[in-house]
Structure formats: C-alpha cells, structure tokens
C-alpha cells in the first residue's frame with residue numbers, strides 16, 4: 001500500500017467512511033484514526049501500529065453533545081473542566097455505553113473521550129458525525145509524531161493517507177483524567193497541567209499508576225516513547241564520545257559536540273512543542289547517545305520528565 005501525504009479533507013473523509021486508516025493532525029501529536037463504529041477498521045489500527053489489543057484507544061469527538069451517547073455518566077465536575085479546557089488536550093475516562101465496542105476499551109468498562117482543538121480535525125469530526133478512534137500515529141513503544149513527515153517515516157506503506165495539518169501546537173499527548181471516590185485523578189500528565197486542573201478543582205489531583213488504578217495506559221508502561229538511540233537524562237559526561245548529542249532546554253555554554261536547544265528563551269511551552277521533533281532529529285543524526293537536560297518538575301515539565309523517564313528506562 002502506498003502512503004500519500006496531503007491536505008485533502010474530503011479524501012480523508014472518504015477513506016474513513018470506507019473503513020480505512022487516516023493519520024490525523026491534532027494539537028498534541030498526530031493520531032492514527034479509524035471509524036470507531038467499524039470493528040474491522042479499529043482492528044486494523046492495532047495491526048498497523050503493532051500495538052497489543054489490551055491497550056485501549058481514545059475516542060475523538062467535535063464536542064460534548066456528540067460524545068454523550070457513548071457514556072452512561074459524564075459527571076458535573078467533568079462538565080466544568082470541559083467548559084474550561086475543551087476543545088483542548090484533556091481526555092476524560094468515564095463509564096462506557098453499549099455503543100462502545102470492547103475492542104476500543106481493551107475489555108474495560110470505561111472509555112476515554114477527547115475533544116481535540118486542531119481546526120482541520122474539528123472540521124473533519126463535524127463532517128464525519130461519528131467518533132474517530134485514534135492512538136498516537138507511531139509504532140508501538142516508539143516516539144510520537146508531531147509532523148506529517150514523522151508519521152510517514154514510521155507508518156509508510158502501512159496506511160493510505162496522512163492528512164497534513166502542519167506541526168502540532170503542543171507537541172505532547174493529552175492529559176488523561178478519571179474520577180475516583182468523587183475526586184479527579186491524573187492517569188497521564190500532558191498538555192493541561194496538574195496546576196491548571198488544581199486551579200479549577202480547589203485541590204491538587206492525585207496521580208495514579210497502573211497498579212493503583214487497575215487500568216493500563218501506555219503512559220503507564222515503563223518502556224515507552226523511546227528513541228532507537230540510547231537516551232539518558234542529564235548532562236553528557238566529559239568522557240562521552242564526541243558523537244554523543246546533548247539536548248538542553250535553553251542556550252548553554254561549554255557543550256561540546258552536537259547540541260540541540262529546545263527553546264532560545266527557556267520557554268517550557270516551546271520546549272514541549274519541540275521535544276519529540278528534537279528526539280526524532282537526534283535519532284536520525286546517528287548519534288551514539290542522547291543526553292537530555294531534566295526539566296523543572298512543574299507545569300509541562302512533569303509531562304516531559306515522565307516521557308523521558310520512560311524512554312530512558314529502555315536503556316537502563
């Protein structure tokens with residue numbers, strides 16, 4: 001199968017209607033989308049990504065009204081958060097209705113709902129009038145794509161079309177939240193930070209791991225979001241090879257060898273936007289190792305440290 005990259009919204013719609021896969025732009029990372037109401041189409045997502053079917057998919061909608069039939073309970077506190085942050089990088093885990101196939105949820109009784117902000121995807125979802133099931137458009141365990149070209153290089157010849165919506169604005173996956181004992185909890189850090197949620201909730205949401213919550217999210221798998229090149233958190237030691245590459249948040253003196261700066265003015269927002277693209281670039285540069293300066297453990301820094309720790313775990 002040949003993979004085309006383009007901006008043809010009607011072609012994307014036509015392919016999705018026929019049960020085919022299309023990579024879609026979102027404000028976080030590129031997704032690999034299929035008609036969520038077509039089980040064969042959903043199954044082909046797992047095949048193309050080589051992803052285990054036990055790992056559930058997020059349903060994407062234009063707005064809450066479209067999503068309500070797919071859940072039996074969208075709690076009032078989620079409506080408040082929806083009004084504040086959506087469309088945007090926040091995913092809600094809620095009880096599923098009978099409209100949701102067990103294939104989407106990995107057999108769980110809950111389903112993840114998201115309302116992406118990218119204008120092209122908003123148009124597509126409004127026209128499609130059904131949910132799109134979409135994980136990130138990378139091979140399982142590998143780096144998430146933030147440009148159409150990243151998708152093409154990983155999924156070439158596996159999918160017919162990549163809808164190009166330009167580089168992703170946020171560059172990090174959505175924050176995933178659930179409700180436990182009447183309290184909002186975070187399953188995966190992302191674009192909507194814990195501090196932003198706390199300002200709405202009046203308390204700091206707990207962060208739940210896989211063991212505590214009994215649900216599996218790839219954000220919880222230890223090795224994930226990984227580069228092919230060995231990756232370490234920290235600064236490259238003086239003894240490291242000259243072909244080791246250093247990534248820093250802002251400009252830094254005394255770095256020898258290849259060096260990527262995520263943000264010229266030390267902005268975490270800009271660093272998040274550039275993080276995956278820089279890791280793709282570092283991977284393609286044939287470096288012997290990649291060292292990444294750790295982020296401050298606040299705001300978006302938490303989500304970035306989380307992804308990098310999982311990538312680095314592969315090489316420990």
Ligand code: TXA
Nearest residue numbers: 028031056110111112135136173174215216217218219
């Ligand atoms: O920003 C994003 O969320 C991107 C874009 C494409 O929307 N999507 C994304 O999908 O990151 P994916 O599949 O790579 O990660 C979604 C995570 C998975 O770790 C999955 O296990 C978790 O969401 N998830 C899905 N349904 C769930 C559920 N019912 N309960 C808990 N976690 C769930």
Ligand code: MG
Nearest residue numbers: 135136144218
């Ligand atoms: Mg993913």
